Amino acid sequence: MAMPSPSALHSDSAEEKEDIDDDDFHDVEEDMDDDDICDVEIWPATILSTDPLIHEDSAQVATKLRAIFDSGKPFFTRDAISSIVQSFDKALGQGQEQRLDGTVVVSIPDLVGNVIEFRLGTDTRHLQRRGRTSDTELAITEPCLHYLTIEMLLDNLDLCQFGVEPVCAYLPMMVYFRTEQRNKFTKERVPLWPLSTHDEVAASFQAIRQRWLATEHCAQLTSTLNQHAREIPPDIKKVVAFACSSMAISDPPSLRQTSASQHALVLYMRDFLSSRQDKAHDEIKCYAQDPIYEDVDKSVLGEVGIKVLSDPRGFLEVDEMSVVVSIAPNVPVRHIVMDITRPAIMIWDRVKPYGRLTTDPVSSRVMDIIRREYLELEFPYDREDFGHLCIYVRKK
Known part of the structure; x- marks a missing residue:
């Protein structure tokens, strides 16, 4: 994948294995690489909060992040996740017409008191050019979250890795979309792997x-x-x-x-x-x-x-x-x-x-x-x- 999957729940075999003997590897994980078995690609939601907000250099941000973490402040809260789900449900229509057209905005508080807004919509013209074959295109299915721990936020302090913007330097959750491959003409989903009945x-x-x-x-x-x-x-x-x-x-x-x-x-x-x-x-x-x-x-x-x-x-x-x-x-x-x-x-x-x-x-x-x-x-x-x-x- 071009970016780390925000909610794919399978780990790469090499990632989870530090300090484990070779004989002790999860063989299952070696067979379960997302890139090999899942046709779910992710696409970032548009960030509406364009003001810089973050005026420190990377060293200052790192110091503040560590201080926040050491204070015991939670990076992920039930209230924040519940609020995000309410926005997702509103965009998905709850049985009515979906509104993944940018009219619904998700607001996520960061760790220093800023509120970052994401628009639940994206330019599908870019997606249509990303089909795996000439007959397929990428289509949005639903919004999801990308979770960032203290380790991940520190690793992203160059503010370039994975497309991270400065406004997100203290943000432990970001909004993405899941997508799937569809036939350009019939609009039916095209699974990349054989599925059983x-x-x-x-x-x-x-x-x-x-x-x-x-x-x-x-x-x-x-x-x-x-x-x-x-x-x-x-x-x-x-x-x-x-x-x-x-x-x-x-x-x-x-x-x-x-x-x-x-x-x-x-x-x-x-x-x-x-x-x-x-x-x-x-x-x-x-x-x-x-x-x-x-x-x-x-x-x-x-x-x-x-x-x-x-x-x-x-x-x-x-x-x-x-x-x-x-x-x-x-x-x-x-x-x-x-x-x-x-x-x-x-x-x-x-x-x-x-x-x-x-x-x-x-x-x-x-x-x-x-x-x-x-x-x-x-x-x-x-x-x-x-x-x-x-x-x-x-x-x-």
Whole structure:
């Protein structure tokens, strides 16, 4: 991609692997590069705030950013994300005619009190010239967010990298559009990869789910959770998943296996907690966010009780009575979640200082919160489908 995907939730294999031995790589991530499996390209929204606003040099901006971060000020807040979603919903029409024509404006506060405005519309003439073939064009589908952590903002201080403008030097969220390839004449979407039918995906998912539930890996997970049952917070109401990928893409076959196993984990956590809390399964809601989901994924997942949400709505479902499942995302899920709330349980990549290259960096803030407030449990190692995960349970 020309720019880092704002809400694609798969990480490049090299990025997430600093300080991990070669033998310990997530093979799944090596097969799940967004550039290889996803035809979602992103396009920046127009910034209406053209005044310089930022008058410091890069060294001064860096000093101020570090001071803001060290003060504990959240980069991502529920109120800011909720306000953005309201603007997105207004532009998308909520069942009425869409208004991605620039008439809706999104206002996002930065870290120093400025409000940056984005217009939810773009010049489609530029998009039409970006088709992958002479018969295709790029078309806008929906707005989304690009999230920037302290590491990313510091890396962008040359104010040129990825097209960053000076006005955005302190801005942790920016508006982009997702796009898709369409036939120039019929206007129908042109997938870049073969997609399976609903029945094929549903049958495959159920088979993979049942196989995984019968594995030693799942048995070890059950044993770990049962051993620490007293530490698990009561009355958990949600399981929110990020970056579990698509089961509809039929090539490579390993992608469906991995995606189905990860979605099986989401349902397993729902069922385990329902049994422990003496609740019906549908009393614990399941949500999933990943821009790569196809309509087939949404349908199949909906049938088994997982509601698919578009970015950034998944983050608004995360609260203190939720479980978060996040596996090698391409956005800073850990930083966003830790700024917004303290979930009851997080199942995600082991918290350790991978370095600033990773797309889901572990900042000192995230590490401090985890060490102070969470109990770390081992998630059984599975090279193919899960890699190096840990279970983090909020202390009582």
